[in-house]
Amino acid sequence: MGQELCAKTLRPGCSCHRCWEGGDARSCQRRAPERTRTEAAIQLTDLKEASRSMTSFHPRGRQAAHARKCKSKRPRSNSESFQEEDLRQGFQWPTKSLLPFGAASSYLNLEKLGEGSYATVYKGISRINRQLVALKVISMNEEEGVPFTAIREASLLKGLKHANIVLLHDIIHTKETLTFVFEYMHTDLAQYMSQHPGGLHPHNVRLFMFQLLRGLAYIHHQHVLHRDLKPQNILISHLGELKLADFGLARAKSIPSQTYSSEVVTLWYRPPDALLGATEYSSELDIWGAGCIFIEMFQGQPLFPGVTSIFEQLEKIWEVLGVPTEDTWPGVSKLPNYNPEWFPLLKPQSLQNVWNRLGRIPEAEDLASQMLKGFPRDRVSAQEALVHDYFSSLPSQLHQLPDEESLFTVSGVGLKPEMYDLLASYRKGHRTGHFSKCW
Amino acid sequence: PNPPLQSPAAALGPEPASAPVPDNVPAGTSASPGPPERPPGRCAPPGLEEALGALGLQGEREYARDIFAEVMVCPALPQMALPSTVTPEMRALVVDWLVQVHVRVPGLAGDTLYLAVHLLDSYLRCSRVRLHRLQLLGMACLFVACKMEECVLPEPASLCLLGAGSFSQAELLRAERRILSRLDFRLHHPGPLLCLELLAALAGSNPQVMLLAAYFLELSLLEVETAGWEPSRCAAAALSLARRVLHVAGSGLEPALYRYGHRGTPDLPSWSLSVLSQRVRNNC
8 A cells, every 4th residue: 555655645746725835835835946846855755764864863854943933024924825826816915905814914913012022012903893902913933933832722712602701703813923813801809909909899799709710710611710710811802801811721621531730720729639740630730729719819918928849839829728637538548749747736727817808798608618728629610609709789681691601791780980099080070981001 | 519511311311402491590509590501403412521521621511511512413524525636645744744743743732733734634625735745744734733732832943854854844834824824813623532532431442442443543544535525433433343353342322422422323233343444454
């Protein structure tokens, strides 16, 4: 069979379509046409042969690895064809006269909003529908190509459509970069909290928490773990709509055989099982982080601030939850980072002793304590948490909303002004109104 | 509190795949109304919780049914002819080579291979490829699959070496971009391995049956026909065949395989046997 393929492959003047060398591939190869031709000849080798010599580290392989990098700046996008053949065959966009999705020219960059681990985010405006957008510009890694975080984020977000998940509008391919076009959100929870120091209005905490859990319940039902929950990754709109963002570390959890890396989730929001080195975790991972954020919204302070090492973080947690034993947490002593010398006399405290504002809100402490369980299996699921008594004062229609409908479509649901804003407006003699600074 | 998944009687109903079986609302302490019922069509066979436990997935109690529904009803690629430049034999040759590459790169998960072949088939369904670029396409699909699945990525340079210099690193990265663009980042695919593990756990299959079934499943990668099958159907066929070969007494699993694997697949054994005869003859 292999021989047969080889004969066919080697037939001169093969009339295959030039799919792999359309567009800017040509501009790269223009500089060394001779070499391209010889390489093409080399490619016509028997595949069997190739597989046999896989282990022999061929010097030509090294040469090829240092192939010249293309410098063309021409933007390339989903909507443009990679293949000129396609264009010639009359491939047309249905809205030819209008601005297409997927083209860099359809969006205007306005200002830089922030810089992430693998991307820079700009505020932009869509020239298609005049809406504000957030443009996440991902630069290509010369060695590794498209960052795996970008690949996972985009492929997961393609399948997630929910009012509490950030919406991916469009993807633009250019030569050097990849740009994800997201809906624009006015701020994030970290910034919202820093603009309203001293803790948020309890009513707003309830609305934010309900939306956070609603988003988590949705992604967990879709078998996706966020794995990087923190206030910076939770976006907030003018109205108070909350959306989960930054799925760069997220992954589909439908494949269990893979053990996950334990190096997920910012230290402050990382659950004790992950801190102890457990690599088999599930949706409970996100629940711990949501619990931390819940209390942080009341207190206006991170729960375990200033912690820099895993062991410091664990000790802070034990100070509240008590040191786990095999009785309270089966299997804990077998985890890699478990330290048998932990002082076992640390007894669990009630959360409101540690974080006083929890006690002022009925049922808030109970929900928080169900989310902040050391033993992962004991933690409440997002779906269960949504029907907790803490949320019973919210309109019952919120439980029946379709996935893509926002809480704020229900009449009577709205944010209340934060105490800090009221005080500020009293001092200044005018209302500061909406939070004006973005991101 | 683990909500009971579902009574066995309900799961064994005549039309389980379409019978609306709402999730059990967890026993909340609240007086407020329960969450909206999940869409109908989700059903779980008896023993699913134990099967998930056997796979180390006890943590997924709340979402067990969803996971099962997703992996079992994952849609197949449309049945389409390969591009005129690629014959089934050539596709098989590249897939066979990918299987070997997958073995040579240390530490790659099984799912990565199935995802890579799925990406290859998806690409071939929406785009043409020059024949001498088929090998590059296959490797780029494996590279993208690694980025989706693996914690530790193989070096692009070492992948190029495995290609014996038939493509450069720059070409590999360009091909990666092209795949992402052509497939519009729709890369998620549960693959048949989890289906196989779940079905085997449900049937209480021993490791020997499982191993043989996994082997058959890998052989099925070479078939252009099975590329257009639901992953659950491939898994059910592989398991069914392995049980026949090893003369495992039927435990009433077959009806369940048909039902949860794919409704109305009367040709499972015939496909299995034809694959077996062809492939085993070729390989032995």
